[in-house]
Amino acid sequence: MRVTPPLPPLKRVPPGAWTVIAWWVGLVFTFLVRIGLPGESGPAEPAGMIFFRWDGLVFLAAATVPAHFAGVLLRRRPLTALGSLLASAVLACVPLSVAEIPLAQFLAVDVALYFVAAECARRTGIIALSGALTVLVGYLATRLLFGWIVGTSEELAVAMTAVIAWLVGRSVRQTREHAEALLATATARAVADERLRISRELHDTVAHSIGVIALQAGAARRVIDTRPRRASQALGDIETVGRETLSGLRRMLGALRHSEQGQPLDPAPGLADLDKLAATTTDAGVHVEVRWLGGRRLLPPEIDVTAYRIIQEALTNVARHAGTGRCRVSIECRDDELALEVLDGGRGPRLKADGGYGLIGMRERVTMLGGSFSAGPRPEGGFRVAARLPLPAGA
Template identity: 45%
Template sequence: MTRTKAMAWAGGASYFLVVGLLVGAAPRASGTAHGVGALLAVTLLADVVRRMPLLALSLALLGSTAVVVGPPSSGQESLATSYQGQFLSYLAVDLVLGLVVATCLRRASIAAVSVSFAVQLLVIGAFSHGDALAVNEVISVLALAASCLAGLLIRERREHAVELRAQEVAEAVIAERLRIARELHDMVAHSIGIVAIQAGVGSRVIQTQPAQAREALHAIEATSREVLSGLRRTLVSLRQADRETTTTEQPSLAPSPGLADVERLAAATAGAGVHVDVHRTGERRPVPADIDLSAYRIVQEALTNVVRHAGTGRCRVAIDYGDEELSVEIVDDGHGAADHGPAHGFGIIGMRERAGLLGGHLSAGPRPEGGFRVATRLPLPAPVPVAVETR
């Protein structure tokens, strides 16, 4: 027998001991004292209520009925007054009944309410006389109804809390799936696009220009290694539950890319036939990791669209480190919206989601003078002031 079960059984035994003292050992006490004593004695059933609420209700109903049907008080109060005081013991039953309604199955709760209602009405009807009969019955019904209503409210609040928790978990899962989908799309789409273009170039010049074909193969190898590293990093993040595996594998993985890698991204894009001019303005400084990664992914996706759809050999990336926001703009002079990608693609949607999650804004569309423009503004947190020690 576990310690918790032993405490529950000890509480039940103590309850019956107290009820026995109230019934047989205190005959001169008033009926109100008997009723209040039985009401307080139900606290001894706390462990039984928590583990076996139906058993606790049975014990409370049996003990309270024993107090009522036991010998009436031999004090100065009348017989009717004595029984009215003893009826207070049924408030303990109503208290336990409310917990039963709040925690047990609906069918068991209905049975418990029916039995308690029947026993209380029968006992009160048998020991009440005259005008007190109707009053005691009404009070008993009201007390029982109040306890049941309180139990229903507790039950509904608990079920609502469970539903909210399940909804939060579902939303977190969906958000994580969307994040992973964006990562895979931005990472794989860009790299595979470059691989496809380089493979096409290599296949066309392999016979006539072997040196250029060799460069294309080197570019394919480097891009493939980069996308494999990114995929490995994403898969490891999906297995965070395995702490030991994560700890052993994480040091060998490259860190997440950021704005510092834009020049390397531009070099890879140049290998696919699009020269990228990168301009940085403002005070270049580290930015939070989530903003750094999102800005990089937006640039990466925009350059992927230029390589695939713009039909141009040049584009420009402008990065401005403002005091309150980070601005990134990618502009090309290609075909514009007509051939900039299918309407059902996920690239621009993913870029907008990234900016929106950070409280920023992204606009993408054709330019009046031709070409396409992607611009985003990501708010930066206020710098933390550093205290300077003066001497």
């Protein structure tokens, strides 16, 4: 059994919020390195001429506005958001009087580059990285044109952090795409394997039905002159078995694969074997209470096998994952459908290496027969598996 676990706390923070947090972290760091902290003889970085003046603080406040604007737009319009962060980084350098864009002012840009590379298409990520590097080069080029000094080596370090942030984000995206591809392949393989198992069981069902038809036809041919009533009964049995077999073939034709040649096929179990299954599960440590509602009746072979397999898989999941010593199986034979329900009061499902393919197999079986299937945690605790299989008229 499988459910989606809640996101970790840090995963619940949207990307835009992380960029805003990074901007404020850089801003606080900028102030800390420009004041004399305890244990230091002086500020680690000299403050600009207007840094602590009102006009310098206005520049920093003006640079903070686009940074917050970028946090709102990052998920919907990533390139526009990145442009706002780059404008904030350049604007914040005015009161600092620095020869390059400091890493503290570029930290929010690095965070945005990571999320753009991780969440957006490759082309968008490349444009974002190119834009960030272009701004760094343009800042140095502008200072050179005015004859001012530049911090080329320090700007190279800032550029390296931008490239690394982009590479890490790209790596995360590729890892996620690879995991999704593996999951899709594994799911398709699980469905194919389940269909192969169903086809094997259908092989047994059809072979049995054709054998019955052949026997009844032979008996009818031998007594048609001497015992016409017995011959008529045999022909009626042939018609019934033929209709049931044809109904089963129509449901699964085109969706099943042929059985592998040369492998022996075990007889397909049915609801008649449910008591034995319950006893086996009880011996394994989970007491199974079986409830029959509406009495028992002869079911079409494909429905009988499917009902048994669904209950079998549900009981297996209870024994493996639920952590409880009891469960209840209910089977109700209605006029037009067979209703199945498996309830347990355990601690609930856990993630396992099988990825929940048992549920996929059960759903696939029910879908093939045109029924409905549901599985999930119960509000009062435990887990519930339910299926409804339509019955052909006269079943």
